[in-house]
Amino acid sequence: MQKMKNTVKITCLLLIVLAGFATETTAQKRKADKDTQNWIYEIEPVAVGSQGSYLIKVWSYSKKPVIAIEQAKKNAVHGIIFKGFTGIQGVPGQRPLTSNPNLEVEQAEFFKNFFADGGKYMKFVNITNDGAVAAEDRIKMDKQYKIGVVVSVNVAGLRKDLEDAGMVRGLNSGF
Amino acid sequence: MKRYLILLTLVSFFTGLAAQNTNGKINTRYLRPSITMLFAEPKDADEAILINKFRNLEVPGKFDDHRIQFPDMKPVENTNPAKKTLLENYIRKASNPVIAKWWERDEQGNFNYTLVAKRASYTATDADAIISRGSNTSRIEMLGEQLIDRSYILLYEITDLYTMDEYYDRLDAQNRKKKDYTPAKRTEEGYNCDYKVYAYKVAFNDSVAAEFYNRYWVDAQNPDKQKAAAWADATFPVRLITEAAGSVRSSQTKAKEKNKVKKTMQELLEDIPANIQSGAAFELGRKIEDFKLKVTVFKAYPVTAKLGTKEDLYTDQRFYVYEIEQDRSGNQSTVRKGVVRAKTINDNKGIATGTSLPSAFQQVQGKRIYPGMFMESKDDYGIILNTGFVSSGNKAMGGFHIGADIRISRFIKKPGWHFGIDVAINPFKNVYAGDIETDTRTLISSADMCSGNTLALAVTGSKEMYFTRRGNIYLRPQVGLGIQTYSFSEVGSYSIASDDKDYSWTSYILPAGIGLGYNISPMLSLEMKPGVYLRTGASTDNKESLSQTAAPTDDKWGFGTIGKFSTGTTNTFSLKIRF
Numbered sequence: 001m002q003k004m005k006n007t008v009k010i011t012c013l014l015l016i017v018l019a020g021f022a023t024e025t026t027a028q029k030r031k032a033d034k035d036t037q038n039w040i041y042e043i044e045p046v047a048v049g050s051q052g053s054y055l056i057k058v059w060s061y062s063k064k065p066v067i068a069i070e071q072a073k074k075n076a077v078h079g080i081i082f083k084g085f086t087g088i089q090g091v092p093g094q095r096p097l098t099s100n101p102n103l104e105v106e107q108a109e110f111f112k113n114f115f116a117d118g119g120k121y122m123k124f125v126n127i128t129n130d131g132a133v134a135a136e137d138r139i140k141m142d143k144q145y146k147i148g149v150v151v152s153v154n155v156a157g158l159r160k161d162l163e164d165a166g167m168v169r170g171l172n173s174g175f
Numbered sequence: 176m177k178r179y180l181i182l183l184t185l186v187s188f189f190t191g192l193a194a195q196n197t198n199g200k201i202n203t204r205y206l207r208p209s210i211t212m213l214f215a216e217p218k219d220a221d222e223a224i225l226i227n228k229f230r231n232l233e234v235p236g237k238f239d240d241h242r243i244q245f246p247d248m249k250p251v252e253n254t255n256p257a258k259k260t261l262l263e264n265y266i267r268k269a270s271n272p273v274i275a276k277w278w279e280r281d282e283q284g285n286f287n288y289t290l291v292a293k294r295a296s297y298t299a300t301d302a303d304a305i306i307s308r309g310s311n312t313s314r315i316e317m318l319g320e321q322l323i324d325r326s327y328i329l330l331y332e333i334t335d336l337y338t339m340d341e342y343y344d345r346l347d348a349q350n351r352k353k354k355d356y357t358p359a360k361r362t363e364e365g366y367n368c369d370y371k372v373y374a375y376k377v378a379f380n381d382s383v384a385a386e387f388y389n390r391y392w393v394d395a396q397n398p399d400k401q402k403a404a405a406w407a408d409a410t411f412p413v414r415l416i417t418e419a420a421g422s423v424r425s426s427q428t429k430a431k432e433k434n435k436v437k438k439t440m441q442e443l444l445e446d447i448p449a450n451i452q453s454g455a456a457f458e459l460g461r462k463i464e465d466f467k468l469k470v471t472v473f474k475a476y477p478v479t480a481k482l483g484t485k486e487d488l489y490t491d492q493r494f495y496v497y498e499i500e501q502d503r504s505g506n507q508s509t510v511r512k513g514v515v516r517a518k519t520i521n522d523n524k525g526i527a528t529g530t531s532l533p534s535a536f537q538q539v540q541g542k543r544i545y546p547g548m549f550m551e552s553k554d555d556y557g558i559i560l561n562t563g564f565v566s567s568g569n570k571a572m573g574g575f576h577i578g579a580d581i582r583i584s585r586f587i588k589k590p591g592w593h594f595g596i597d598v599a600i601n602p603f604k605n606v607y608a609g610d611i612e613t614d615t616r617t618l619i620s621s622a623d624m625c626s627g628n629t630l631a632l633a634v635t636g637s638k639e640m641y642f643t644r645r646g647n648i649y650l651r652p653q654v655g656l657g658i659q660t661y662s663f664s665e666v667g668s669y670s671i672a673s674d675d676k677d678y679s680w681t682s683y684i685l686p687a688g689i690g691l692g693y694n695i696s697p698m699l700s701l702e703m704k705p706g707v708y709l710r711t712g713a714s715t716d717n718k719e720s721l722s723q724t725a726a727p728t729d730d731k732w733g734f735g736t737i738g739k740f741s742t743g744t745t746n747t748f749s750l751k752i753r754f
Contacts, residue, residue, distance in 0.1 A: 046306060046310070047306065047307075047309075047310035047311070047312055048310055048311040048312050049309060049310060049311065050308075050309055050310060050311055051311070053309065055306065055309050055310050065545065065547060090312065128305055128306055128309045129302055129305060129306075130300070130301035130302045130304075130305055130473075130481070130529055131473065131474075132471050132472070132473045132474070132546045132547055133471070133546070133547040134203070134204075134302060134471050134547070135201075135203040135204075135469075135470070135471040135472075135499065135547060135548065135549035135550070136200070136201065136203040136204075136499070136549075137547070138498075138499065138547035138548065138549075139499050139500070139501045139507070140498055140499065140500045140501070140510075141500070141501050146501070147547075150302075150306060152309045
């Protein structure tokens with residue numbers, strides 16, 4: 001009987017420990033999602049992208065570098081639609097695809113789905129590295145990591161998709 | 176002109192990036208430095224042979240060979256107070272052909288981009304290749320501009336070159352002052368060479384590059400006779416980064432050896448430059464930041480990184496793995512997280528396409544490593560000094576322990592292998608040894624108390640093996656071959672002279688053991704090594720074997736088995752200091 005009690009105790013303890021790990025990971029993911037929802041990121045150009053695309057570096061923040069890398073794609077597409085980026089020598093800056101600063105709030109439902117995990121945004125962005133984030137792009141700041149990921153955003157495709165959905169005006173639609 | 180403007184823009188852009196790196200940002204990538212070797216004028220015929228051989232040596236593979244035709248430097252005495260200035264003036268003049276070579280200046284004074292682009296392609300990483308594919312501008316060609324700012328001129332000076340005969344003469348002259356002078360045994364022939372190398376960097380930063388383009392750039396599309404003529408007096412800023420000195424010996428035994436062709440004195444002389452070059456490259460590699468290999472951790476466990484034969488990566492080459500931290504004002508610093516050593520080396524010679532295979536590394540100390548961390552080479556000499564104590568049932572095999580190991584993995588291309596020497600010294604005082612005699616005389620009787628020293632010395636081969644991810648713990652199987660000696664200072668009421676060969680006994684030993692070590696830091700390890708040994712019967716230095724007829728009942732010093740094979744166990748506790 002005593003042996004059985006011990007087994008139950010050990011099992012309970014193990015379950016608590018496992019639950020702790022799971023909660024921590026989920027919490028970190030939630031924090032990253034929250035950062036993404038608040039769109040805490042920075043964008044800088046890397047080089048002139050091939051036709052119809054931008055080659056940019058997105059700096060995302062998370063306690064776990066892996067999570068920051070996951071969020072980078074989402075941040076990159078968001079940045080291209082709503083923020084744009086300033087140029088550097090040899091690479092011109094780009095304005096956001098929309099000039100309506102309230103678009104995200106006005107079309108909240110559309111963009112919630114668009115940027116959902118595995119959402120449509122993924123069609124327009126590719127990570128452009130050899131499989132690892134470069135050492136200079138993995139920086140620990142206080143208690144979180146700032147991770148820079150080079151991505152290529154298919155701006156032509158993204159613009160067309162948003163035009164078709166009526167989110168942004170076409171380039172030929174005039175003023 | 177258009178070309179010129181593009182180049183100017185690119186140079187400004189990339190030198191800007193380089194400047195950023197000096198402004199609180201960590202420089203995390205290895206861009207192949209180019210090496211130009213220059214020499215101080217030979218002072219005699221032997222030096223001329225040596226330097227002529229040196230001139231034709233390829234530079235180590237991790238550098239680009241940037242040889243130029245340039246006269247040797249006139250010898251300058253070390254005592255000359257203007258030496259530094261004279262050297263700098265000489266190097267400054269050499270900077271002209273160095274930069275001319277980068278831009279492949281032709282007889283008409285035209286520059287072109289071919290070599291810069293070629294070297295840039297070779298230095299580019301997989302990441303560069305992948306980004307270039309996604310871009311309209313060639314990022315790889317742009318890298319070339321940064322390479323020019325990593326032009327190094329190494330000025331070699333032979334400070335002393337002398338034969339082994341001269342070496343023995345010098346040794347004898349030194350030893351003659353001592354009381355018990357005996358002339359050195361002149362067993363070797365060959366040469367000794369002392370050298371010095373001065374490492375200068377040719378600056379090609381933003382402002383220098385701009386001036387270069389403004390004042391000197393001429394190409395086939397933009398001819399300019401004035402600019403072409405101005406080039407004759409062009410020099411570039413140079414800076415002495417560091418200097419190193421060393422000695423090299425190239426010798427062989429004078430005795431005839433069967434089945435071995437002996438080298439001529441000239442061949443021995445010609446062996447020296449390669450040794451000077453590898454020694455200098457190693458020393459400078461430790462001192463010059465641009466010479467250190469830098470790379471990103473590609474994957475963790477197994478730890479891999481995209482370095483290989485192109486960067487002269489060698490087995491067990493040591494790297495520190497860092498995390499880059501940034502404070503609120505944007506200043507970056509590195510925090511060491513672990514130490515790794517190259518385990519399997521990939522052949523990555525060729526131009527990166529984005530799919531090159533990484534080399535594998537074994538973590539040997541530290542905390543968990545993650546992909547994306549920063550790795551930097553921290554070459555060590557591969558020398559390990561050990562100190563501690565050995566306990567054994569036979570105290571003659573134990574005592575105070577010192578030892579040294581030299582890593583040989585680089586040469587045999589297998590990780591973890593060491594060649595070493597282990598010594599244990601133990602004094603004994605007032606110990607009963609029993610009746611010990613040779614065929615001709617009784618040396619010790621059972622009533623005599625003895626005092627003296629024991630020594631166990633073995634040359635060993637061992638392999639450090641790692642089974643855990645972080646490599647803080649290792650196993651080190653070791654075997655050896657050596658001798659164990661007794662030397663007596665007192666037997667009974669008699670004092671024994673130190674040169675009394677009857678009281679100096681030697682056995683052969685075969686020790687073996689498995690060390691269990693813990694790497695406390697990159698430099699320090701603690702090790703416990705249980706082991707066994709086989710000891711032969713001892714003989715005196717007069718080559719007489721010993722026999723034991725009445726061993727003491729409490730025999731702790733191995734006298735009971737002095738005349739026959741014996742076995743036993745040892746346990747060695749040591750602190751290992753790695754250099």
